[in-house]
Amino acid sequence: MAKPLLNAVIFSFMGLFIFFAGFIITDWWTPYDLWKEIVEEQNVALAIMVGSISIGLCLIIAASVHG
Numbered sequence: 001m002a003k004p005l006l007n008a009v010i011f012s013f014m015g016l017f018i019f020f021a022g023f024i025i026t027d028w029w030t031p032y033d034l035w036k037e038i039v040e041e042q043n044v045a046l047a048i049m050v051g052s053i054s055i056g057l058c059l060i061i062a063a064s065v066h067g
Contacts, residue, residue, distance in 0.1 A: 015061045022057045026050075 027034045034050055038042045 011065050015058075015065050018061050019054075019057055020055075023054065026053055 034046065038047045038050065
């Protein structure tokens, strides 16, 4: 019982770490500050783009973790 739960926790944290690393790389790769553009400038198009990148990253990570 404990081993499947431990595996789920480990893979969850690993997936979150990979997602945040990918998001930081995306933020570093763009020529502007994503947070400033989305929150302060209220750039809706950029928010949609970042959201789609986030969903894509999550799908790729989920598929790779699942096997």
